[in-house]
Amino acid sequence: MRTGDLKRMVKAGLIGGIVAVFISVIGMVEAFSRRELIVGVVSIGHTLLILVVMVTTYFLIQQRRASAAVSGTLHGRASLIFGSTIAAAVIGLMLGVLAALAITFNLRTVLINVSPELIAMLTLGVPGIAGALAPLIATTVFGAAGGAIFTLPPRPRRILLSGLIFLTFFGLISDLIRISMNALPARVTRQLVTTTGLKPLGAGILFLAVVGISYASQRWKNRLSDRIAGLPPARQRTFRYGQWALLVIGLAALPWIVGRVPSDVLVKVGIFVLMGFGLNIVVGKAGMLDLGYVAFFAVGAYSMAIFTSADELPNITLSFWAALPLVIIITGIAGLLVGAPVIRMRADYLAIVTLGFGEIARFLALSDWFTPVLGGAQGVIKIPDASVFGFALVGPQNLYYLILVFCLAALFISYRLEGSRVGRAWVAMREDESVAEVMGVNTVYYKLLAFLIGAMIASLGGAVFAVKLGAIFPHSFSVEVSITALSLLIIGGLGSLPGVIVGAFALVGLPELLREFEEYRFLIYGAVIIFMMIVRPQGLMPAVRRGRELSEAERAQDAVKGMDEAAIPTAASD
Numbered sequence: 137m138r139t140g141d142l143k144r145m146v147k148a149g150l151i152g153g154i155v156a157v158f159i160s161v162i163g164m165v166e167a168f169s170r171r172e173l174i175v176g177v178v179s180i181g182h183t184l185l186i187l188v189v190m191v192t193t194y195f196l197i198q199q200r201r202a203s204a205a206v207s208g209t210l211h212g213r214a215s216l217i218f219g220s221t222i223a224a225a226v227i228g229l230m231l232g233v234l235a236a237l238a239i240t241f242n243l244r245t246v247l248i249n250v251s252p253e254l255i256a257m258l259t260l261g262v263p264g265i266a267g268a269l270a271p272l273i274a275t276t277v278f279g280a281a282g283g284a285i286f287t288l289p290p291r292p293r294r295i296l297l298s299g300l301i302f303l304t305f306f307g308l309i310s311d312l313i314r315i316s317m318n319a320l321p322a323r324v325t326r327q328l329v330t331t332t333g334l335k336p337l338g339a340g341i342l343f344l345a346v347v348g349i350s351y352a353s354q355r356w357k358n359r360l361s362d363r364i365a366g367l368p369p370a371r372q373r374t375f376r377y378g379q380w381a382l383l384v385i386g387l388a389a390l391p392w393i394v395g396r397v398p399s400d401v402l403v404k405v406g407i408f409v410l411m412g413f414g415l416n417i418v419v420g421k422a423g424m425l426d427l428g429y430v431a432f433f434a435v436g437a438y439s440m441a442i443f444t445s446a447d448e449l450p451n452i453t454l455s456f457w458a459a460l461p462l463v464i465i466i467t468g469i470a471g472l473l474v475g476a477p478v479i480r481m482r483a484d485y486l487a488i489v490t491l492g493f494g495e496i497a498r499f500l501a502l503s504d505w506f507t508p509v510l511g512g513a514q515g516v517i518k519i520p521d522a523s524v525f526g527f528a529l530v531g532p533q534n535l536y537y538l539i540l541v542f543c544l545a546a547l548f549i550s551y552r553l554e555g556s557r558v559g560r561a562w563v564a565m566r567e568d569e570s571v572a573e574v575m576g577v578n579t580v581y582y583k584l585l586a587f588l589i590g591a592m593i594a595s596l597g598g599a600v601f602a603v604k605l606g607a608i609f610p611h612s613f614s615v616e617v618s619i620t621a622l623s624l625l626i627i628g629g630l631g632s633l634p635g636v637i638v639g640a641f642a643l644v645g646l647p648e649l650l651r652e653f654e655e656y657r658f659l660i661y662g663a664v665i666i667f668m669m670i671v672r673p674q675g676l677m678p679a680v681r682r683g684r685e686l687s688e689a690e691r692a693q694d695a696v697k698g699m700d701e702a703a704i705p706t707a708a709s710d
Contacts, residue, residue: 145196145219149226152192156185156227157234160258163249164656169257172333173307181257183304189227189275193220193282195671217283224279228272235259236268291354299347306342307334309649316395387540391533400532401648403604406539407597408644411621412628412636413546414593419622420631420679421559422586423566425487427618428474428494432591434501434613435470436598439463441516441608442509456522456603463599464592471591475584482569494618501610515609522603535604542596549593550633562586616658620644623661627668629675638677 159165169181178186197216234250235258237243243250259267260274285296306313311331318325328338364375391399411433418426443452443459454462478489501510510516521528522538529535553559561582564572573579602608624643628635643664647657668675 141200141215141219142222144199145222146226148192148196148199149223150230152188152223153227153230156188157230159184159188160231160234160254161247161249162659163254164659166249166251166254166257167655168653169253173304174339175330175333175335177336177339179257180308183307185231185271185275186278189224189278190282192223192227193279194286196220196223197283197286213287216287217280220283220286221276221280224275224282225272227279228275231258231271231275232268235271236265239265239268295347295350295354298350299343302346303334303339303343307339308646310334312395312398312649315397316393388537391536396532398649399536401645403532403535403539403600404648405640405645406536406543407601407604408621408624408640409543409637410539410546410597410600411594411617412624412640413543413550413633414590414597415621416625416631416633416636417550417553417562417593418586418590420625421554421562421566422583423562423569424583424586425483426490426590427487427615427622428490428492428497429590429594429621430613430615430617431474431494431497432467432471432594433598433601433617434497435467435591436463436595437602437608437613438501438510438516438598439466439595440599440602441519444603445516445519447516447518456520456599460599464595467595467598468588468592471587471589472584474591475587479580479583491615491618494615498610498613501613513610515607516602517607519602519606519608521606529603532604535600539600542600546593546596547633549589553589554633558582558585620661623665625675626665627676629678631679632675632677635675635677635679639675642676 165181165184167181168184169179172179173183196219200216200219235255238250238255255267258271260270261267262270285293288296310329310333314325314329314331317329326335328335328341334342364372367375391402394402411429414432415426415429418424418429440456440459440463443454443462444456446453474490474493478486481489500506502513504512506512521530522535523529529538561572561577564575564577565579565582569579601612605612620643624639625636626639627642628637628639643661647653647660653660
């Protein structure tokens with residue numbers, strides 16, 4: 137083994153160890169360990185540390201493969217597994233040192249979260265100083281297992297990882313699964329899942345089922361595609377219509393399948409999907425970094441509240457549907473008013489100014505001047521429910537359909553704009569505004585249009601937010617909402633419509649299902665964004681054009697780096 141390879145392994149282990157020790161001493165691991173993933177087997181806190189080991193081994197293997205340090209032979213695979221084991225052992229050693237120090241000295245005077253419960257968890261219950269060896273042994277085993285998994289051929293690796301990912305996800309939401317299984321006999325559900333985690337039997341059945349389905353789907357996918365391609369055009373069209381019909385039926389039945397609590401989460405995700413679609417036009421398409429987007433969301437919510445609440449304007453109280461066009465128009469005007477002063481600004485200057493507008497909107501809602509209309513700190517209350525043909529959309533399971541219709545409408549508008557002349561003008565502005573202007577693109581007009589349409593789409597989310605809560609208050613429209621909306625674009629992929637949906641579920645849906653981890657929400661947001669910017673800047677589901685551009689830029693950067701590294705030995709020999 138070369139010295140450079142050993143240094144690379146130790147470096148990866150040190151980075152992973154720093155992350156593992158950090159999340160331990162801030163109390164994150166202990167907080168997560170209060171819930172179990174598999175009852176009596178592994179907690180979510182242990183899963184977090186295992187995830188650190190797995191991610192470290194994955195990137196070490198990818199790095200060594202990219203540098204051509206190993207071959208694809210059996211010896212090369214063994215070398216990768218050995219390297220993963222070394223890196224994982226370094227992580228375990230650092231956790232073991234933390235445990236040994238905590239056992240020997242009282243670290244809680246400085247690190248208050250290094251509690252006896254955390255040490256018992258790290259040492260796996262082994263008493264005394266010998267317990268410090270437990271994390272070393274455990275991480276070494278998982279490092280070797282991770283190396284073995286990530287060096288498998290692509291097909292079995294995907295199948296195995298699918299099983300592990302689904303097992304982890306369903307373990308995290310085991311309490312919701314238990315509630316949704318109330319229709320089954322209690323003696324059956326008790327053997328499969330509890331409100332605190334999956335039972336070993338249920339975990340085993342779930343893992344085998346996912347692995348089996350993944351194996352079958354990969355085996356039959358190509359065959360099915362070939363058979364569909366061989367059908368006459370009319371039959372292919374019928375098949376596509378059938379797929380869409382199944383999707384519509386599934387979406388319609390979803391809130392009644394998952395229950396009330398998940399439906400409430402879906403409504404909140406839908407609100408952020410609407411904000412994401414609107415912000416995607418401003419940031420992802422037109423390339424204007426807007427950090428005050430929550431202002432349009434607030435204008436939509438307050439406009440709906442004022443027009444529909446009997447306490448605000450009793451002489452002109454409107455229904456939800458009568459007020460909706462006015463809400464959209466007012467928010468569109470607000471978009472133009474915000475866009476006009478900043479139309480010549482770019483990059484950081486634009487971000488700071490729009491951030492200021494967002495905060496101005498919140499403070500205006502709190503000001504005494506507008507208290508007679510906006511309610512000041514008391515907000516606006518008694519907002520009636522939306523209704524359709526006399527049927528009130530009360531509760532999350534009914535409100536789900538309203539947000540679904542709005543999301544589909546926003547998706548259709550965004551999709552049609554994407555391939556239109558307007559969409560192409562936005563892309564040209566995003567790539568190089570000066571060149572676009574020289575080529576005849578009216579940048580002022582298209583910037584204002586982006587602010588206008590983005591604000592109108594945000595107003596739909598604000599309107600639903602108002603009727604969902606029945607009351608709105610200024611503190612609901614802080615800058616955190618804008619940051620969350622922008623973060624979901626980064627996670628999903630700037631300019632990507634499917635990416636908006638994926639990002640909303642990842643950043644809004646999962647934390648809502650795991651409310652006990654609220655204390656660490658923004659720490660996780662920051663870590664995920666940094667991770668995505670380094671590892672996958674194009675996002676989880678990038679737009680085709682942007683993904684291609686970033687991939688080409690990365691390849692060019694790697695080529696330059698390789699040329700520089702090759703030039704160093706030559707210069708040294710000279």
